[in-house]
Amino acid sequence: MNKKTGLIFFPAFDWAISPTHPEREERLLYTRDQIFEEGVMDLPQIHEYAPRLASLHDISRTHFCVPMVQSQVTEAHLIAAGSTLQLGDSIVNGEIRNGFAMVRPPGHHAMRVVHGNRGFCSINNEAVLVEYLRRRHGIKKIAIVDSDAHHGDGTQDIFYHDPDVLFISFHQDGRTIFPGTGFTHELGGPGAYAKTLNVPLPPGTGDEAFMYVVDNLVLPVVKDFQPEIIINSAGQDNHYTDPLGSMRFTARAYADFTKKLQPHLAVLEGGYAIETALPYINLAIILALADVDYSNVMEPDYWPGRFKESPERIAQVQRMVEQLLESWANKDKVDLPNVFGNDKYYQRKKFIYYDTDYIEEEQFEKVRMCPDCPGYIIIKSRGERGYRAPIRIYAVSIPFQACHACQSEAYDIYEQAKKQKECEYVYMQDKSTDTCMYYDKVKGQEWVTEG
């Protein structure tokens, strides 16, 4: 194990949602100070890479941006996503053992359809990476573990029907925090049942319960799944000083978690205790990835034993873990038609609120229940933005594992949708051939991008 740990540090010192928004220039300033002063980038175990831009096609392969990619991304988004792709390349071609994309802006609340910014996110960096790794490097099975205090609802949405992506999110209970989702019954669609696991933790949960979840659920399930690559959505707002969350994790616990999980790639998500948590957690994660002693990294106001876990909370978490382990163990025995019905399509209706941009989205999602592949997905979505006219889109997504029948059926549906009058924009995302199309009904024009 003499390979290095790759780092991309992209603090975007000239980008903010607004000057006083939590997602502003200052966010990684003290992290920079800490890691630069420690001389971390000079350690022989570390290799620092330059950020690069993701292409618009890289984004289209993952998202349906309304009406088009350029209207939802800034250059900063392309750099944050591109930086994770850079580290992905470096891992696959063997230059580094693992990596940490310490980038802004974050992405795990960005869903498949993007009408605007949700939870400070527009583009899902991890999801863009997953689709890229599949397309560019032929990687199939990927595990994503989300350690942010907020439910990784965007990532869940994008891989809900994907049997080859294991998504585990532990977070503060959705009844007490944005985005209000991520409960244990959200287990994935019919084709990917129990490949989504959510652990909603009670507010106030500390290191002991955190480690319990890691040791008893995360590690065994990930091991059992046998992914080719493990990604950590490294949100840091579970820290005891975070102003948005109410949890009590320490920097030390984040490092222990990293050391145990051994992710190939950690991607920074949330974390808004920019002075009291981020410099210490980021440093600790880097050292843990690089296999360097992190026991001397400590928050100035922390002392061992500062937080004591209540027995009731531990018991509650233990019950939840047991229940999820059972779901995982029985995933192949479940009577799926009984749960999801026996129709040609499985469908669900979603309401999505964009807290940053005040957009209300109403969405119908239909998945083709196919015996030969995960099935294509059809989405009808309507985004309501205040006084402006709502925007309606129709989108078809073909998974990279699609069977031939699904693929040709999906193209017929796309062509039909272009003829109908209902929606302003029609999309086709064919991951099996890496072709993305987008049709503007008013202009009567179609754009195609290919990888």
Add this chain to the structure above:
Amino acid sequence: MYIGIDVGGTSTNAVLLNEGLVRASATVPSSEDIITSLLDALDRIMKGVPAELIERVVFSTTLITNLIAEKKYDPVGLILIPGPGLSHVHYKYNTDTFIISGAMDYRGREIIPLNDNEIEKAINNLNARGYKKVAVVGKFSVRNNKHEKTVASKLASLHPDWHVELGHQVAGQLNFPRRVVSTMLACATKDKYSFFVDSVQAALSRRGIEGAVYILKADGGTMPLNKVSGVPIETIFSGPAASTLGVQALIPPGETAVVVDIGGTTTDLALILSGQPLLSARGAPVYDNLTQVRALAVKSVAVGGDSLVERVGKEILVYSERLGPAFCLGGPMPTPTDALRVLGLTRLGSPKKATEAMEMLGQPLGMSPSEVAQKIINMVIDVIVQEIEAMFIQWEQEPAYRVWEVLQKRKERPDMVVGVGGGAAGFITQIAARIGANPVIPPYSPVANAIGAAVAIPTIQINLRADTEQGYYTIEQEGYQGKIEKDPFTEEDALLLADEWLKKRAEKYGLGNAVEKTEYTRRDVFTMVRNWITTGRIYDISVQTPRGIIGHIGARGGFK
């Protein structure tokens, strides 16, 4: 008229420039006593020129760098205040090191106080071990120097005769381990540097030269010689910068070029991108350690004309060691210089001996002398070409922390390969052919380093960091920390304050006229929001005089 002098370990080069033309140049062996070789060099280039006409003399030197490399300096004890963070086992610097309690955070707030007993114990220990030089460095001392100063005053009260160097005065940029190395070296070399300055001044005054005297810094800028006694460390790596600036002056403006300086056992590479020498993203390296000294990006490759060549089994290997001069010059073993002689690419030494050297290597393999020679040259060129490519890639892959920095990333490849130094001639054409560029060996290339010194201009810069919430600002280069008097303190105020300090610093070094033109290389503003209200701003401002050279050789118009 301008004089440039490069004082190297083996030879001293000097040039006299007059209106953009090289009026005279000389190379003399460096003697043990610097004054002798300086006088010798001055006399050779100043024949018939009255001393009053000399407006300016600039020196560059590798002497101090060599002292460091050979570890010929007095021992320096370390007192470090690293606090929490990286494990303390990382702080091993091959000298007695005492780690004491105490810590500041990234905004200069004290998080762990000093412990008087530990300070005293450390000092007593250093005394018992015979140290008289001490470097004191604290983590984040750049943001708050209180701890370093407290230790220093304790040292001063107990041992007023000791030489103490403080981290925040030597280098102002964040990077604790590099600051430790820089401070230690500054402490170690101060006496030797003063000796160099005295010798230079003695030599000049003996020849009646009264023009301004400067010394080149590692970043290619100059400082007045007598003013840098404070922090000589910035000047100690000036040797490679001198050759690079020399090439910059010898080629047309705006070119992208690789500078290849092939010496006996090492080849130094540097890049000139669109006419401007590339600065290193890291501080200058001293063997295994990085310092926090701003320097031009120079890569040293361990292969040169005198590298030892040997046959091992069926292979021919080029080693990085030197066993003596080339075989054709009476040395014990074959070298690349012998190969060049056989191929007719140099006229050095005996052709018969060179052929003999190649036969020694080639006969057991059934290769003719010219085949062996070509193979050796190809191997040397392979190594150099790979390193050139790696340097360009490294430059392209330098980190960027702002959106605009990522967007303006360029990709460039050299138009020309410029050879300087004694060994260049034989290799340059082939290196250039390999990377698809034009080979250039400029006139005066053997004294390019002295030309570089002669054309170098002063550079000064100031990094200001103001934290309005805490109400103080620091000036990195000065180790100064002061109160912010104005409220509110705007970005405009921060820019003005930075300008003011640049002027102050210029005045201090007698460079008042250098600050007519200035440029901001960084102006970051961070709004601080705490508990949902804006509590202050952090301003990061860098202002400097433009980098450059007086003019190009042969281009009269460029010179004053």
